[in-house]
Amino acid sequence: MNGPRVVFDHVWKQFTRGERHDSLRDFVPALVKRLTGRTATESSQAFWAVRDVSFEVREGEALGIIGRNGAGKSTILKLLTRILRPTRGARKVEGRTGALIEIAAGFHPDLTGRENVFLQGAIMGMRRREIASRFDEIVAFAELERFMDTPVKRYSSGMNARLGFSIAAHLDPDVLIIDEVLAVGDRAFQEKCQERMRRFRSEGVAIVFVSHHLPAVAQLCSQVLLLESGVATTIGSPTEVIAAYCRQAGAETYDDVTVAATLRASRHSGEVFDVESGERLKLDVALDFHVAVERAKIGIVVRDQTRDLYVYGASSDRVGIPPIRAARGETKRFTFAFDAHLTRGLYAIEVNVVDPDRHRFLAVARGIQQFHVVEQVSYDGVANLYLSGAPSGVRAEPVAIAR
């Protein structure tokens, strides 16, 4: 099949806010009111959770959907999984659809792990024979061999999630819809889940992935859609959209000082610089003071955007810049330099101005510049420690044989 597996064509979804008539007690008076001509103003309570969203996902593609809480991500997932129906527009999902949403939703606490595997498998649309033939694999993947005859209510939440993911991972889907499942289990299991999802993708499964976990989105997805209040504001490459999201998330205002900063690197494209790991980067900072300041200092912070990690922070007073004294309306310029000994990924620079006497920020410019580190060796982590290695030529020890 060459057409897209998942199509969202100008989809709108409206909800009614507030109380509906959940009981006849409320409904009967409302009905009487309507019949006697006094109309209720219910339409004012309606709001659009998803507005005019369109996208397509083909075989082997993965679309990430990011956005703040309440932006409409879950609604889109429910529309995709047929739980909800669009108010306007059309959605099409072709082939067998696996949904990793609330992967343990079908579990019953009083049933054993084994019984729940069959139940949950059936809920996901698997045949009993299919589940039976993959049962051992499912259990091994979840690492729960010893607990299959224990009621699920005795499981930890991590065990629960592991079993849920494992069942879903052994479904044979054409389309996979994933919601935040990677936030479960320990680190090692998360790695395993991500690995499994990458394999799904390489096997030609079309994936829609909703997550707050930006590194996972960046790793898995071929395109990312940013949702804001139900509107798809940006759709594009993971790096660009994640950068846009982080800029939007960090928009706080401290307006005593206006900060302008320019990064200088050997190469750049658009708003994001491509930087070799270890490259020396220069940052020109200009401060427009709107208040008079006696002693201020500048903080330079580097954050890992995809992992949402504070990587580095240092301030002007530690590098020999004397306390900054400025009159109102004055502009001061500085140049900083640092070496990007970082692993591959997207990083953002924050420049802040602090008044140490009054213990307050005069300015916080989050994500004022961003850069993308290119590097081939590491697979995880932030600091580049430049691993190298070679066989050391030691002869193999002869194997002792018991007599």
Added chain:
Amino acid sequence: MRRLREDLHEIVREQIEFRELLVQMTARDLRLRYKQTIMGFGWAIFTPILNTLVFSLVFMRVAPVHTEVPYPLFAYCGLLVWNFTASSLRFATTSLTGNTNLVTKVYFPREIFPLAAVAVSLVDFAVAAAVLAGLMAHYHVGASATLLLLPAVLAVHVAFTASLALVLAMANLFYRDVKYLFEVILTFWMFASAVVYPVDAVHGTLGQLIRANPMTTIVEAYRRVILYGAPPEPVAFAAVAVFSLLVLPAAWLLFHRSEFRFAESI
């Protein structure tokens, strides 16, 4: 007309796709009852036996009625049949609202919930029927060739119950009062269904009303086929059969078309 065909097609396709889920959900509910209660399947026979004792006391000692077979046998057979409908509908009413997690989070045909409630009660029905066989042996009432008509009676009974199960589950999702209202109606309905007394004992308009109740016809049909060695009353039973077989697809279609509103309304 086209939409109707598409919807019917979808209903059938989904049922085929998820055919094993109905079995799994039924098994889930049976297992749970077995695990959560000490009596397990004992409950399936406990209720009709106890009720039979109570009504035997009333209708043999206090206000004796004439029945073609010994009264306990007569009453147990009626209660057994009635219990299947009553417990199916009682479970079905809360089957959607009691599974909020599944209804709002995972997609599969929601018909599974009320239908599993009917299936669970059907298993109880079968278990309790064993006691009926015991009672028949005790009172030396033998079955005759009319027992061959039992599958037809059962089919009509199940279709009738399933249609109501679908409607009630849906109604209770939209209006939670339905559960309470239904409990009240259920008691009233039992006495309006000639379960514990012979319908011939009631004369006049009241008798006609009771006869017009489909459950009266169904209960009577079971008794005639199993205990009296007679076929069901042809006209009344044919009417109920046609009614059930028309209502079931209609109820199913109604349910299916409201399905997409469930997650928003629950």
